[in-house]
Amino acid sequence: MEPNLRIEQALTRAIDLATAPPGPPRLSSAIRHAVFAGGARVRPKLCLSVALACGDDRPALSDAMATALELLHCASLVHDDLPCFDNADLRRGLPSVHKAYGEQLAVLAGDALIVTAFQVLGIVATSAPTRSGRMLATLATAGGARTGIAAGQAWECEEQVSLPDYHRAKTGALFAAATVGGASAAGADAEPWRALGEKLGEAYQVGDDLRDAICTEQAIGKPVGQDPLNGRPSAVAELGIEGSRRRLDRLVQDALRSIPPCPGRDLLRAGILQEMHRVLPCKLSMVAA
Amino acid sequence: MEPNLRIEQALTRAIDLATAPPGPPRLSSAIRHAVFAGGARVRPKLCLSVALACGDDRPALSDAMATALELLHCASLVHDDLPCFDNADLRRGLPSVHKAYGEQLAVLAGDALIVTAFQVLGIVATSAPTRSGRMLATLATAGGARTGIAAGQAWECEEQVSLPDYHRAKTGALFAAATVGGASAAGADAEPWRALGEKLGEAYQVGDDLRDAICTEQAIGKPVGQDPLNGRPSAVAELGIEGSRRRLDRLVQDALRSIPPCPGRDLLRAGILQEMHRVLPCKLSMVAA
Numbered sequence A, B: 001m002e003p004n005l006r007i008e009q010a011l012t013r014a015i016d017l018a019t020a021p022p023g024p025p026r027l028s029s030a031i032r033h034a035v036f037a038g039g040a041r042v043r044p045k046l047c048l049s050v051a052l053a054c055g056d057d058r059p060a061l062s063d064a065m066a067t068a069l070e071l072l073h074c075a076s077l078v079h080d081d082l083p084c085f086d087n088a089d090l091r092r093g094l095p096s097v098h099k100a101y102g103e104q105l106a107v108l109a110g111d112a113l114i115v116t117a118f119q120v121l122g123i124v125a126t127s128a129p130t131r132s133g134r135m136l137a138t139l140a141t142a143g144g145a146r147t148g149i150a151a152g153q154a155w156e157c158e159e160q161v162s163l164p165d166y167h168r169a170k171t172g173a174l175f176a177a178a179t180v181g182g183a184s185a186a187g188a189d190a191e192p193w194r195a196l197g198e199k200l201g202e203a204y205q206v207g208d209d210l211r212d213a214i215c216t217e218q219a220i221g222k223p224v225g226q227d228p229l230n231g232r233p234s235a236v237a238e239l240g241i242e243g244s245r246r247r248l249d250r251l252v253q254d255a256l257r258s259i260p261p262c263p264g265r266d267l268l269r270a271g272i273l274q275e276m277h278r279v280l281p282c283k284l285s286m287v288a289a
Helices: A003-019 A025-035 A042-053 A059-080 A097-101 A103-125 A129-143 A149-157 A163-185 A191-214 A235-257 A265-279 A282-288 B003-019 B025-035 B042-053 B059-080 B097-101 B103-125 B129-143 B149-157 B163-185 B191-214 B235-258 B265-279 B282-288
Strands: none
Touching (some): A003 A025, A003 A103, A025 A059, A025 A097, A025 A103, A025 B149, A042 A059, A042 A163, A042 A191, A042 A265, A059 A103, A059 A129, A059 A163, A059 B103, A097 A103, A103 A129, A103 B103, A103 B129, A103 B149, A129 A163, A129 B103, A129 B129, A149 B025, A149 B103, A163 A191, A191 A265, B003 B025, B003 B042, B003 B059, B003 B103, B025 B059, B025 B097, B025 B103, B042 B059, B042 B163, B042 B265, B059 B103, B059 B129, B103 B129, B129 B149, B129 B163, B163 B191, B191 B265
């Protein structure tokens, strides 16, 4: 089955399970809004691509890992948009969850999505204990307070921030979990896959900082110019636009070089390049060629 | 080892792991504030009591379940205290997390505690796949958007609320997870333990509503009179003080009668009665005798 379709079907199964009656209807609706609002599914696609490159002999496991990562990502977006953080009215061109459903349901939808992410891994855990143990640890690290997305967002509340540490946690954590988790789901030796995820995560974050600096709200479906407005550390603030473009280029090249030997190496490489072109601002897509 | 000590040691191990360097120091501090601020540990004590009543042959599993439940509970308290919900300045006589660390770190500390709860179960998952699968499902249900604490809090955002559904999700879910999870951790048939948790959860919630109505802020370490102020459904609003006292009494009696046959039945019964006396408002403690 085509990866995009696999991902949407797996997400639908997970959210149907998490929001079936007798749950409170407005919370269910807020959760669906958070998950099914046109996300690019970058992380689950990367996870499935790595699993496929490693043989993908247990698709139920790679589907679960991909789904869990996307749910954790959606949770972080909902919470990041809250008034106390970015106070963003728009996300992917639609009202953010707190704008559409209020702040209370946005907090709770994010919480429920974190729970659902782990629930999805819990469902497959008994059938493949060793792989699932690694997948659970990978997801927990990616979400956590040390090097995960909670840490990444929290670095914005510290007086001293190192930009690479901040980016590694805020964005790199879920990308590293996508590659390590995808390899784990396929029963491969997972640690050699970490560098690919880390490099792609950094590249994606630099790309995001560039989009914030040079794109229009219409083009990317969310407010731009937010990084300087929120005093947030950004590659553009540190390296300028040209410096950030060079950094992005180097990160993508490093990422591709880091791919471990595996049956589907060439296909994975092509898929990653295609994906990076798709998600980067159009003016910049030549740099990663 | 004495249960209180087991719980504190297990919580300390979990939080040390979740907040070790290189995590952002203020987030780590906010997480510690949320977990180590004098909680009564009602849910993990209930979990260990049930595990002990069922033989507790794998204490690492019951410790993990008890810890995970308390972390999920702490997360819900941090988020419930936020300005968009209760806007509570105090919790257990200390500043609430958002008062002490700001709203951003309160959101993130709650998120990280949910992640850590599942991480703790993930650590023991490979060593006992069948029991851990049940424990993971139990935790996910207890935290979730259908019948878990996210649902419970979200019922406050609906126009139509049934008080039993609301209480069952908001408080009963974690109590049911404590009994079902404790029994699962000990390898017992877990479903027959659900009624005990559900009844105790309802009793505890009715007791909480009564505390809000008749106690002083000094006596319980948090603002009182919040339920009518927040237009929140409450047993006192529906049944009055006398009606709530009678309901509480009946729930505790039903709970004790529901205990399934097990080696440690009498000790468990005595422990539950002692615990209910300890946590209920002093003026009411006679009712549960």
